[in-house]
Amino acid sequence: MRIGLLGTGPWARLAHAPTLAAHPSLDFVGVWGRRADAAKTLAEEYGVRAYDDVDALLSDVDAVAVALPPDVQAELATRAARAGRHLLLDKPLALSSAEGRGLVEAARESGVASVVFFTARFDSMVSGWIQEQAALDGWFTARAEWLGAVFTSAGSAFAESPWRRERGALWDVGPHALSVLLPVLGDVSAVQAAGHGPGDTVHLVLEHASGASSTVTLSLTAPPAASGSTVELRGEAGVAVLPKGMGDAVAALTNAADALLEAAASGRPHACDAGFALRVTEVLEAAEGVLGAGV
Known part of the structure; x- marks a missing residue:
């Protein structure tokens, strides 16, 4: 599976990039980031292409791994799903249930697989x-x-x-x-x-x-x-x-990547797909509403 990385921050460097580069069933194609210089640096470290345009990356891959803030993730993952790209996402899915619901609907309409990396679930x-x-x-x-x-x-x-x-x-x-x-x-x-x-x-x-x-x-x-x-x-x-004593993040993320490959091949949703992550977002939003109301 050809996969690209969206994001260049600490989590992308510590977990995503090394996982994608080392996975035997993934072809790590390239990196896109909101900071072009950071994308270039990270891409050079792994010998892959740095993309200036996110749509150019989407056109070259079968899937994307997203290591971006949740509000940015929701927008770009929805875009990737509509382009027919499988999704390896991070938690939280989004910062509102409306954004998360739009992402889930796009993934379902396109028939793409999604796995959201709740670290404990993949340890x-x-x-x-x-x-x-x-x-x-x-x-x-x-x-x-x-x-x-x-x-x-x-x-x-x-x-x-x-x-x-x-x-x-x-x-x-x-x-x-x-x-x-x-x-x-x-x-x-x-x-x-x-x-x-x-x-x-x-x-x-x-x-x-x-x-x-x-x-x-x-x-x-x-x-x-x-x-x-x-x-x-x-x-x-x-x-x-x-x-x-949970294991390291790369080992867990490797398991999440395996889960995405299996879900994409079988067509069966994973237990930690975007739909489950949406439900988590709804619970968090409800808790935030209670906190805001001072109840």
């Missing part, structure tokens, strides 16, 4: 754990904490990200927590939220279709020593805790 150890818990009935409640130190760690590559500064942990690490909870506890039927923590810290209380409830704490301003992620499930089967 081999964690994905196995999620499948095991989803096969069990009787979950009563869950507690999830996704505490990042993006804004408190010296030299963080993502600290100056404008969209993270504006939208905070709810939109950056919230998708990770939801991507673990939803396949186990079911869809979210009601959301409550409070933004009374330090910095961008928010707390959610979710009701799920299964009858279970969950609490979620999210932050990008945790002290570095206190950062990390935890998910604890309690129910008839006892207590289950998310495995510690």
Whole structure:
């Protein structure tokens, strides 16, 4: 599969470019970025073409990997889908359900495959754990904490990200927590939220279709020593805790690329396709609405 990369920022350099270049079933064709000099530098590092025009890249590939801010991703991924290109996307899908819905509709109308890179869902150890818990009935409640130190760690590559500064942990690490909870506890039927923590810290209380409830704490301003992620499930089967020590991003993104190849070949949607990511976006938007209303 010929694939191009949209984006030249830290995530593109740390995860996407090395994954695309090393994958045995992908032909890494080239890079487009909003900064032509950055695209040229990244393309030269991997011996591929730097594109000045995104449509020129789309005409040369079968698929695109997108490492751009979510509002930019939504627009360009919709454009790529309408051009018939398969989509390897990042979370969050978009910053509004309307933008996300437009992307999903374009992908469905064009019949292209989509996979959204929720890191935990493509970590081999964690994905196995999620499948095991989803096969069990009787979950009563869950507690999830996704505490990042993006804004408190010296030299963080993502600290100056404008969209993270504006939208905070709810939109950056919230998708990770939801991507673990939803396949186990079911869809979210009601959301409550409070933004009374330090910095961008928010707390959610979710009701799920299964009858279970969950609490979620999210932050990008945790002290570095206190950062990390935890998910604890309690129910008839006892207590289950998310495995510690997730693998590196390149390994997980390689699994996501494998999933895109399989979905494109089989025509069967992946569990983490754009439709699932849209549902995550809708839950985040609902939580943001509660926070904005001061409920």
